[in-house]
Amino acid sequence: xxxxxxxxxxxxxxxxxxxxxxxxxxxxxxxxxLYKALCFAFIQMKKLGWRQWLVVLAFVLVVSVTxxxxxxxxxxxxxxxxxxxxxxxxxxxLGYIAHSYRVPPWVLHQxxxxxxxxxxPDRRPIREIAREQNRSVNEVIxxxxxxxVHSRPPYPPPPDAPPDEVYPRGQPPAFTQEPPRGPTPTPQxxxxxxxxxxxxxxx
Amino acid sequence: xSVTDQVLAALLVHGLPVLFGVILICSVGxxxxxxxxxxxxxxxxxxxxxxxxxxxxxxxxxxxxxxQIGYGLSRWAGPRLIKRLSRRIxxxxxxxxxxxxxxxxxxxxxxxxxxxxTALGPWVNVASxxxxxxxxxxxxxxxxxxxxxxxxxxxIGYVFSNRVQAIAEILSNLAWVIAGLFVTVILGWRLVxxxxxxxxxxx
Numbered sequence: 001x002x003x004x005x006x007x008x009x010x011x012x013x014x015x016x017x018x019x020x021x022x023x024x025x026x027x028x029x030x031x032x033x034l035y036k037a038l039c040f041a042f043i044q045m046k047k048l049g050w051r052q053w054l055v056v057l058a059f060v061l062v063v064s065v066t067x068x069x070x071x072x073x074x075x076x077x078x079x080x081x082x083x084x085x086x087x088x089x090x091x092x093x094l095g096y097i098a099h100s101y102r103v104p105p106w107v108l109h110q111x112x113x114x115x116x117x118x119x120x121p122d123r124r125p126i127r128e129i130a131r132e133q134n135r136s137v138n139e140v141i142x143x144x145x146x147x148x149v150h151s152r153p154p155y156p157p158p159p160d161a162p163p164d165e166v167y168p169r170g171q172p173p174a175f176t177q178e179p180p181r182g183p184t185p186t187p188q189x190x191x192x193x194x195x196x197x198x199x200x201x202x203x
Numbered sequence: 204x205s206v207t208d209q210v211l212a213a214l215l216v217h218g219l220p221v222l223f224g225v226i227l228i229c230s231v232g233x234x235x236x237x238x239x240x241x242x243x244x245x246x247x248x249x250x251x252x253x254x255x256x257x258x259x260x261x262x263x264x265x266x267x268x269x270x271q272i273g274y275g276l277s278r279w280a281g282p283r284l285i286k287r288l289s290r291r292i293x294x295x296x297x298x299x300x301x302x303x304x305x306x307x308x309x310x311x312x313x314x315x316x317x318x319x320x321t322a323l324g325p326w327v328n329v330a331s332x333x334x335x336x337x338x339x340x341x342x343x344x345x346x347x348x349x350x351x352x353x354x355x356x357x358x359i360g361y362v363f364s365n366r367v368q369a370i371a372e373i374l375s376n377l378a379w380v381i382a383g384l385f386v387t388v389i390l391g392w393r394l395v396x397x398x399x400x401x402x403x404x405x406x
Binding site: 056058070080092093099124203 | 211
């Protein structure tokens with residue numbers, strides 16, 4: 001048993017070579033304790049039956065998975081701390097998107113050619129609006145993103161209430177024009193200042 | 204479109220019945236993006252699309268009902284299953300030990316698995332049912348825990364109403380981390396108990 005412990009100690013010393021000049025007494029004391037603990041664990045493990053081994057295995061597995069999940073959670077929390085806008089998803093309603101992106105809802109209604117003053121709140125998810133308008137959900141998301149970009153600085157902020165008649169009759173506003181059919185439609189607006197990316201903005 | 208998107212779109216259009224149905228199914232043990240749904244409901248409350256007391260009442264009743272189904276089924280079917288197993292292995296003493304342990308610890312474990320370690324909820328229902336845990340006490344801890352869970356998640360959705368997707372993502376990750384820590388502590392305790400006698404023997 002003692003020979004085993006000495007063997008393990010020698011093996012560990014090979015893996016982490018001693019450099020007395022570099023390591024302080026405190027560090028070497030910590031390392032010494034670690035060696036002893038490892039040697040003890042190694043010796044004890046040889047006594048374990050298969051059931052105990054299962055517990056050890058499960059413990060190591062659960063600790064690793066929990067650790068990974070914890071790191072991921074912290075990463076996501078840090079990411080969302082520095083990023084304001086979440087991606088537009090098919091389940092979201094225009095009301096929710098307007099709330100989430102802090103733009104007046106009528107801007108989004110107008111962008112999709114829907115009445116800006118609906119009688120009752122429109123609770124449909126955008127996938128339903130897309131189906132009704134014979135568009136793909138991605139196309140609708142692109143139109144909404146364009147409308148959001150155009151109602152944030154450097155563009156002038158839109159008024160909270162929809163204007164009764166801003167555009168000459170028969171001429172739709174700039175961002176309700178039919179976007180080109182394709183995978184990523186680009187907004188057809190006149191002077192194009194530097195566009196701010198929607199995701200990845202710092203607060 | 205993912206299941207999450209489908210469920211949330213249905214919640215937007217149909218409201219409370221969908222909330223009730225999904226939470227009920229989820230409490231019995233079917234995995235669903237339940238934290239996202241409750242957080243979304245909280246956000247809809249903040250936007251004035253749903254009423255707070257209705258959401259809390261419906262979600263709590265659904266959760267408690269789902270738990271009762273899980274508990275009732277395992278209480279009814281559990282003993283028969285165990286009898287079959289007992290013929291093969293001598294499980295009688297083990298079951299009696301488990302029952303004693305459940306009676307001692309179940310109050311806390313039922314309560315904590317409702318709102319803190321939510322991933323273990325359905326398992327605790329089954330364990331309590333099989334161990335014949337008194338129904339009234341189960342109901343008491345269940346109602347207390349579930350109402351706390353609903354208020355907590357809806358409250359978080361209400362406060363972070365414009366970032367439902369992001370918050371729910373962090374919350375569900377966090378719930379798994381907590382469940383992992385819980386299991387780590389249990390397994391760690393078992394390891395200590397395995398090692399302790401071995402250590403005394405070795406001296």
